[in-house]
Amino acid sequence: MTKALLIAAGVAVSVAGVGVRAQQVTGTVDSHLAAAKAAAGSQFTALYDRICKEYEKPLTPPPPAGQGRGGGGGQPAGPPPASQWHVEPAKVFDNLYFVGMTDWSAWALTTSQGIIVIDTIFDYSVEDEVVNGLKKLGLNPADIKYALVSHAHTDHIGGAKYLQDHFGTRVVMSKEDWDVSDRTIPERIRPKRDIEAKDGDTLTLGDATITMYLTPGHTPGTISSIYQVKDRGTPHTVATWGGTAFNFAPKPENFLPYIRSAERYRDVVKKSGADVLLSNHTAYDNTNANIAALRTRKPSDRNPFVIGDAAILRYLTTAEECAKAGFVATSRLAASN
Numbered sequence: 302m303t304k305a306l307l308i309a310a311g312v313a314v315s316v317a318g319v320g321v322r323a324q325q326v327t328g329t330v331d332s333h334l335a336a337a338k339a340a341a342g343s344q345f346t347a348l349y350d351r352i353c354k355e356y357e358k359p360l361t362p363p364p365p366a367g368q369g370r371g372g373g374g375g376q377p378a379g380p381p382p383a384s385q386w387h388v389e390p391a392k393v394f395d396n397l398y399f400v401g402m403t404d405w406s407a408w409a410l411t412t413s414q415g416i417i418v419i420d421t422i423f424d425y426s427v428e429d430e431v432v433n434g435l436k437k438l439g440l441n442p443a444d445i446k447y448a449l450v451s452h453a454h455t456d457h458i459g460g461a462k463y464l465q466d467h468f469g470t471r472v473v474m475s476k477e478d479w480d481v482s483d484r485t486i487p488e489r490i491r492p493k494r495d496i497e498a499k500d501g502d503t504l505t506l507g508d509a510t511i512t513m514y515l516t517p518g519h520t521p522g523t524i525s526s527i528y529q530v531k532d533r534g535t536p537h538t539v540a541t542w543g544g545t546a547f548n549f550a551p552k553p554e555n556f557l558p559y560i561r562s563a564e565r566y567r568d569v570v571k572k573s574g575a576d577v578l579l580s581n582h583t584a585y586d587n588t589n590a591n592i593a594a595l596r597t598r599k600p601s602d603r604n605p606f607v608i609g610d611a612a613i614l615r616y617l618t619t620a621e622e623c624a625k626a627g628f629v630a631t632s633r634l635a636a637s638n
């Protein structure tokens with residue numbers, strides 16, 4: 302066996318080794334909620350409210366199919382007016398820019414050979430926010446060489462086809478989520494299947510490298526990533542958590558991959574030394590408040606996006622404990638039916 306094969310086998314074993322089985326989720330809904338709340342602290346209340354709060358009361362049986370819980374992959378009835386979602390772009394690090402909306406983030410990582418956009422927001426907002434945002438920042442959207450799409454929901458993949466069509470941008474997503482895209486994204490906005498990222502793959506452009514980890518849960522092939530930025534010349538490591546909400550059918554087995562991914566990604570974050578957390582929804586990582594703080598930042602102030610590895614681990618613990626609460630709550634509901 303060649304060395305490369307041995308390494309590949311080792312990775313497979315270590316991934317399989319952190320599998321979570323139902324019987325390993327011990328504790329009650331309340332104990333998991335308490336653990337999530339403690340981990341969230343005052344910093345990640347939006348995350349707690351979004352994915353934990355619904356388990357504070359006993360679950361009721363879901364409404365018939367077609368009603369209730371949104372799938373997350375659906376297309377809105379029509380584009381809302383820009384006044385409801387437009388925000389100005391912002392430089393966040395020496396080589397990272399926010400080009401998203403009030404509620405959704407797109408990030409532009411500049412490199413020595415072009416730009417990588419991480420998440421592409423919606424089809425109706427990509428031009429205003431990503432393209433015109435880059436221009437306002439003095440950057441050239443024609444330099445967008447890659448779009449790394451965390452997962453195939455319209456709020457993150459929606460702008461990918463536009464970038465493909467206008468700039469020849471290569472679109473990177475997991476094979477699993479390309480399959481989701483083919484099944485669920487309307488053809489009008491669906492990008493052509495392009496680069497399929499596998500777990501542990503790297504995306505390199507010029508002097509920047511993004512390491513991509515498959516963290517299934519929110520979707521079958523959600524990508525969470527690790528990469529470097531600089532703040533006034535000082536290097537920092539970014540960790541993203543590519544999918545957040547439990548938008549899947551509320552069945553116990555659907556929470557297990559999410560729990561497994563959160564546990565596994567915590568190890569990735571620990572090893573990476575990441576000290577910056579970025580979400581693709583502005584509420585979860587406090588992007589709007591952080592950008593407001595950056596606009597009045599004094600030379601002695603720290604960059605508010607640099608929160609340290611302990612806080613990132615607390616974020617992932619919050620997500621994991623909420624998923625465990627969801628697992629126990631939906632198990633209990635299933636048992637009572």
Ligand SMILES: [Zn+2]
Nearest residue numbers: 373452454544
């Ligand atoms: Zn999503």
